[in-house]
Amino acid sequence: MTTMMLWPLQRRLEVSIELAKARRFSHRTRVTVWEAYARSTIEHRCLDPRTWATIISQIEGIKHIYGFMNKFMSLGFENRVRINAIDVIAKRLDNLSRQLIIVDVGSGPGDSLKAIWRRLTNSYIVAIDPSISLLSTACNNVLCDRVVGVAENLPIRRHGADIVTSFYASRDFQSLSDALASMISVTRRGLVIGDIFLPKHPVKKLLVKAWVCRIVPMLAMLLAGKYWKNYKGLCVTIKDWCDVQDVKTYLKQLSKRFGKQLIVESHSYVFGGLGYVAAFVEKESISGHNWS
Numbered sequence: 001m002t003t004m005m006l007w008p009l010q011r012r013l014e015v016s017i018e019l020a021k022a023r024r025f026s027h028r029t030r031v032t033v034w035e036a037y038a039r040s041t042i043e044h045r046c047l048d049p050r051t052w053a054t055i056i057s058q059i060e061g062i063k064h065i066y067g068f069m070n071k072f073m074s075l076g077f078e079n080r081v082r083i084n085a086i087d088v089i090a091k092r093l094d095n096l097s098r099q100l101i102i103v104d105v106g107s108g109p110g111d112s113l114k115a116i117w118r119r120l121t122n123s124y125i126v127a128i129d130p131s132i133s134l135l136s137t138a139c140n141n142v143l144c145d146r147v148v149g150v151a152e153n154l155p156i157r158r159h160g161a162d163i164v165t166s167f168y169a170s171r172d173f174q175s176l177s178d179a180l181a182s183m184i185s186v187t188r189r190g191l192v193i194g195d196i197f198l199p200k201h202p203v204k205k206l207l208v209k210a211w212v213c214r215i216v217p218m219l220a221m222l223l224a225g226k227y228w229k230n231y232k233g234l235c236v237t238i239k240d241w242c243d244v245q246d247v248k249t250y251l252k253q254l255s256k257r258f259g260k261q262l263i264v265e266s267h268s269y270v271f272g273g274l275g276y277v278a279a280f281v282e283k284e285s286i287s288g289h290n291w292s
Contacts (some may be wrong), residue, residue: 039244045176051236052174058230059172060133063109065096065224069231070111070168072223073216077269081194082115082167085276088265089192089203090119092280099124103161103186105151106169107181110138113249116165117142126161128154151179166190170247171237180245180251184258190280197243199272208273212238242266244275251279 047055063067070078073075093100100123102114107127116125125144128151129135135146151166151173164187174178183191196212199205213235220228248266255262261282268275 007062026101035249035253038242038246039253041240041246042181042250043177045242046176046242047172049174052172055172055233056132058233061114062094062224062227062230063118063134063137065227066109067111069220069224072219074274075270077274078168079115081274081276082112082212083119084267085167085192085278086116088117088164088276088278089190089280092207093162094209098122100162101126102152102163102165103128103155103156103164104144104149104236105164105183106172107138107146107170108134110140110142112165112167113142115167124151138275150174152182154182154186160187161186162189162288165185167194170198171241172252176242177226177250180247180254181257184251184254184260184262184279188281190278191208192276192278193247194274195274196238196241196273197244197247197268198238199268200245201272203272204273209235209238209270211242211273244272247277251277255279 002008017236041151057267059066062114071242073290076079088167102116102120102123103126103153104205105117105128107113107129108131113125116123123143125139126147127135127138127144129138130148130150132148135148136172138144138146145153152175154164164183166183170176170179170193198208216234217228217231220231224231244266248264251262262279264279264284265279266275266277
């Protein structure tokens, strides 16, 4: 009788163990599939040279109204994304008294540099952009140097910067995966990327696409006058674009390739249409600054 009573208990225990194993396997499978999807999305995200040149030209044409229009396009969240992302980075830095070297990728006319400077006043900023025209106003009222370059091949030596930032420029990179690899290689302590993102949820994705591709150009007709056509190019930049979680997942994968232990955080706004990813090097193993 005792044996008969023990058998169901033993069997239930075995079943529980098998279910726990199945759940762990299922979780690992979901994680693996998610990582593979994120890697595929990021690595296949490329702009052909002609499209890339057209986008840069369109941005150059609206640099005088760039900041003004961005406030409307982002529903007022544009600068909040920058400030929140920089604050997250600042909290992780253990020594803000010494001068930080910050490389800002895709600086454009310099709106992001002002936000960085206000939050990290004891910093020296290197503004990098492929456009000489956009860089001409980038360093107004900010201590920085202007360097013509592309994100995929940053003209900075390995570990040459404390922090690498990029705001509202990653959609315009010719190769997103190469740019992220270059940014991780350059940074010693962390990087942050803020931009428009395309959420995976079908309804949210539809809303973001409708806003960027339809409503923003209509707003530009009212607010930007003859320059409204330049905003039609925005729709091209979100074609096959990624979600903020894709960038977060890919950075974790990429950090292993570079032998860096990264802590990666992310946050999204406005149905996932805006957001940032912040990555921190867990152990700073490189000292000093190396410049090319």
